[in-house]
Amino acid sequence: MTSLDATVSPTDARAAIRRGDWSNTTTGIANGYAQANLVIIPEAYASAFLRFCMANRAACPVLDVSEPGSFHPQALGDAIDLRTDVPRYRVYEHGELVDEPADLVSRWRDDLVTFSIGCSFSFEEPLLAEGVPVRHMAARTIVPMYRTRVPLIPAGPFHGNYVVSMRAMSPADAIRAVQITTDMPSVHGAPLHLARPELIGIDDIHKPDFGDPPVMEAGDIPVFWACGVTPQVALMNAKLPFAMAHAPGHMLITDVPNYRLKYR
Amino acid sequence: MTSLDATVSPTDARAAIRRGDWSNTTTGIANGYAQANLVIIPEAYASAFLRFCMANRAACPVLDVSEPGSFHPQALGDAIDLRTDVPRYRVYEHGELVDEPADLVSRWRDDLVTFSIGCSFSFEEPLLAEGVPVRHMAARTIVPMYRTRVPLIPAGPFHGNYVVSMRAMSPADAIRAVQITTDMPSVHGAPLHLARPELIGIDDIHKPDFGDPPVMEAGDIPVFWACGVTPQVALMNAKLPFAMAHAPGHMLITDVPNYRLKYR
Numbered sequence: 001m002t003s004l005d006a007t008v009s010p011t012d013a014r015a016a017i018r019r020g021d022w023s024n025t026t027t028g029i030a031n032g033y034a035q036a037n038l039v040i041i042p043e044a045y046a047s048a049f050l051r052f053c054m055a056n057r058a059a060c061p062v063l064d065v066s067e068p069g070s071f072h073p074q075a076l077g078d079a080i081d082l083r084t085d086v087p088r089y090r091v092y093e094h095g096e097l098v099d100e101p102a103d104l105v106s107r108w109r110d111d112l113v114t115f116s117i118g119c120s121f122s123f124e125e126p127l128l129a130e131g132v133p134v135r136h137m138a139a140r141t142i143v144p145m146y147r148t149r150v151p152l153i154p155a156g157p158f159h160g161n162y163v164v165s166m167r168a169m170s171p172a173d174a175i176r177a178v179q180i181t182t183d184m185p186s187v188h189g190a191p192l193h194l195a196r197p198e199l200i201g202i203d204d205i206h207k208p209d210f211g212d213p214p215v216m217e218a219g220d221i222p223v224f225w226a227c228g229v230t231p232q233v234a235l236m237n238a239k240l241p242f243a244m245a246h247a248p249g250h251m252l253i254t255d256v257p258n259y260r261l262k263y264r
Numbered sequence: 265m266t267s268l269d270a271t272v273s274p275t276d277a278r279a280a281i282r283r284g285d286w287s288n289t290t291t292g293i294a295n296g297y298a299q300a301n302l303v304i305i306p307e308a309y310a311s312a313f314l315r316f317c318m319a320n321r322a323a324c325p326v327l328d329v330s331e332p333g334s335f336h337p338q339a340l341g342d343a344i345d346l347r348t349d350v351p352r353y354r355v356y357e358h359g360e361l362v363d364e365p366a367d368l369v370s371r372w373r374d375d376l377v378t379f380s381i382g383c384s385f386s387f388e389e390p391l392l393a394e395g396v397p398v399r400h401m402a403a404r405t406i407v408p409m410y411r412t413r414v415p416l417i418p419a420g421p422f423h424g425n426y427v428v429s430m431r432a433m434s435p436a437d438a439i440r441a442v443q444i445t446t447d448m449p450s451v452h453g454a455p456l457h458l459a460r461p462e463l464i465g466i467d468d469i470h471k472p473d474f475g476d477p478p479v480m481e482a483g484d485i486p487v488f489w490a491c492g493v494t495p496q497v498a499l500m501n502a503k504l505p506f507a508m509a510h511a512p513g514h515m516l517i518t519d520v521p522n523y524r525l526k527y528r
Contacts, residue, residue, distance in 0.1 A: 171457050171459050171460055172456070172457060175442050175454055175456075175457075178442040178443065179442065179443075179446050182446075190439055190443065191439050193435045193436060193439075194435050194438065194439065194458075194459065194485075195435050195458065195460075195485045196435055196483065196485060199434075199435065219460070219463050221459050
């Protein structure tokens, strides 16, 4: 079993995943390169989903939309194969999770369109580089994520509420984090909310809906960003006859350096 | 008695003040133009005070330093007379307030240097223009200001703790306000702190040290900016034999449009 780490190249990481030598989370792998959430749906729904993404850009910042039937995301790396290069996928039928396969080769169809959506992993490195501690990374846990009561703008069958990721930090670091992430709109951009979780429907900050419980220090406030799990929740809500996605935490590792996502 | 309002020009406002026809606060007068805090000290202390300003830029953003003996701040308007154009001044001897005159004509000296320091009034208009309510303006009260326990970097005789102004707003507006004020570093720039007043030594948010009690709505958090009262506190702490300043709230109205302070 290959062991992947922060220093591996995106090409080598994807090769190991493609061979079936890595089926774990992609957190902490190939540092410096953007990872992407995937939503894979029939072309018949692609226009509505694109409208949904445009209407809810903070939650669904689109990095690439593939040609129908193509499994190559042109903007993210020439050698990527969307059917094989993610450690684990999810298959939905009528909104129900029916399988978690390691590849999509046998399920691929000529009418599938893949949306690659930016991920907050890409702004964690700039935060660290500018001196803002990221507590869940230091603790080697998964970032806590919460369902909120903040509604998304619906489009076609796609609807739901925002899911947010949370990073706890000092108020001064929260201000710095707003500045840093404002410049990275394609990986969720500035926070949606901070300091008062109850205002967005989070009743217990210590019990996230996804990920691990938060690591908080004295004097910290919670800072909330729109999360790439949001489009997957909207996808489930849409109850399409057939749809696929990456499994949460098991992302597409792209050839795009995180610094390229500044100002775009 | 002349009545000055938001629509008067800076030239007309200063003329009324110079004639002695206006001795009140300059809040809400000549909207659209920057107002400045003044610190007026003998040249012997000017170098130390400039070092102090450079070391504590968020609190002391310098807009202009006059030539010794000159009462014309070159960067702020050709026709300004620093001796007469502020509604009320303060005179300090050895750190004690000894007078609050309406002009400084009889007290002017050939060795005086005037520091004009940016004021948060200048970012309140951009906040409003971009949809962030400013509660104390709507309520027609003076912005609440607080002494903190956050120390300034000392320089020569100048030292003390930050004084902060506070505006209460929703968390989403606080994030927007960070973005807007980040672009205006010469009028205090981004907030210093938010959400948790006790962390910077503010024990009761409802009892400010200067200004009026805060106007807060349900769901608001307090957002704190470095305040132009800070240099005046440092000036008092320095206990110079002789020093002068504007009286708080009675500012110099300049010819500089607020929009000119974006990105500088």
